[in-house]
Amino acid sequence: MRTSTPLRVVLALTTVSVTVGASLVKGETAGQTLIGDALVNALRQGGYVIVMRHASSPRQVPDRQTASAGNIAFERQLDEAGRASASAMGNALRDLKIPVGNVFTSPTFRALETVRLANLPNPRPVPELGDGGESMQGVAPAQSAWLQKKVTEFSNGSCTVLVTHLPNIAAAFPAVATGVTEGEALVFGPDGKGGATLVARVKIEEWPRLK
Numbered sequence: 001m002r003t004s005t006p007l008r009v010v011l012a013l014t015t016v017s018v019t020v021g022a023s024l025v026k027g028e029t030a031g032q033t034l035i036g037d038a039l040v041n042a043l044r045q046g047g048y049v050i051v052m053r054h055a056s057s058p059r060q061v062p063d064r065q066t067a068s069a070g071n072i073a074f075e076r077q078l079d080e081a082g083r084a085s086a087s088a089m090g091n092a093l094r095d096l097k098i099p100v101g102n103v104f105t106s107p108t109f110r111a112l113e114t115v116r117l118a119n120l121p122n123p124r125p126v127p128e129l130g131d132g133g134e135s136m137q138g139v140a141p142a143q144s145a146w147l148q149k150k151v152t153e154f155s156n157g158s159c160t161v162l163v164t165h166l167p168n169i170a171a172a173f174p175a176v177a178t179g180v181t182e183g184e185a186l187v188f189g190p191d192g193k194g195g196a197t198l199v200a201r202v203k204i205e206e207w208p209r210l211k
Contacts, residue, residue: 034187034199040210042189042199043098046157049150049196051173052185053166055089055117055204056082057110068113075109082110083117085183085204090118092207101158104150106130111163114183120161129164139171147172151188151196173198 034042042048057076062068068077078086093100105115107125115123128146132138147168153160169186170177176186176198183204191197202210 032200036210039187039200039202040096040098043159043187044096046099046101046159047154047190048199049154049160049162049188050185051147051151051162051164051169051188052204053169053180053182054078054082054106054108054111054114054163055086055183057182068109071109073109077109078113078117082114082182086114086117089183089204089207090120092210093118095211099158100161101155102160103163104129104161105163106165106168108165111165114163129162129168131165131167139167143168144172152194154190
């Protein structure tokens with residue numbers, strides 16, 4: 001880690017490593033401190049950051065006949081399962097009365113499509129969450145630093161949602177990114193020391209089951 005990395009970022013990464021690092025070293029799945037009703041009740045209060053991978057998207061790019069409406073650059077896009085799960089997740093968040101405040105997304109079509117189908121409010125595309133236009137060939141250190149800092153910025157009364165890609169998540173949070181599937185979310189909460197700690201992992205198909 002660069003010596004110029006902000007202290008809050010260092011605290012965030014240290015907390016995450018301490019929380020789940022031991023189990024990951026053993027190849028186990030990171031444990032959750034909030035599950036089921038406890039997770040829903042916590043999220044309803046706001047003050048959490050949800051970092052999620054975009055919904056299911058095949059690696060092959062579409063052609064003119066198979067491109068979704070608006071996909072004028074023929075980027076990767078969601079498949080049927082991805083579209084359905086994104087919509088179901090958004091409906092579940094509303095049914096569960098989980099307040100969503102700031103929404104930041106990768107500018108890639110598959111991420112924007114995830115946010116649109118989930119009907120998340122006022123999404124803001126930011127390059128830091130994107131794939132650099134290189135189809136996930138590399139993640140710049142500045143992108144990781146931005147994401148590390150963002151998970152320490154908690155909003156009172158609402159939850160922040162960030163939609164990005166697996167390489168971005170893995171680069172920013174190597175201790176907890178093992179096995180993150182398409183659409184899966186990492187939920188971060190405050191650690192009481194100015195940083196963040198991982199409190200839950202939620203697969204995209206699990207949101208409707210939390211009702």
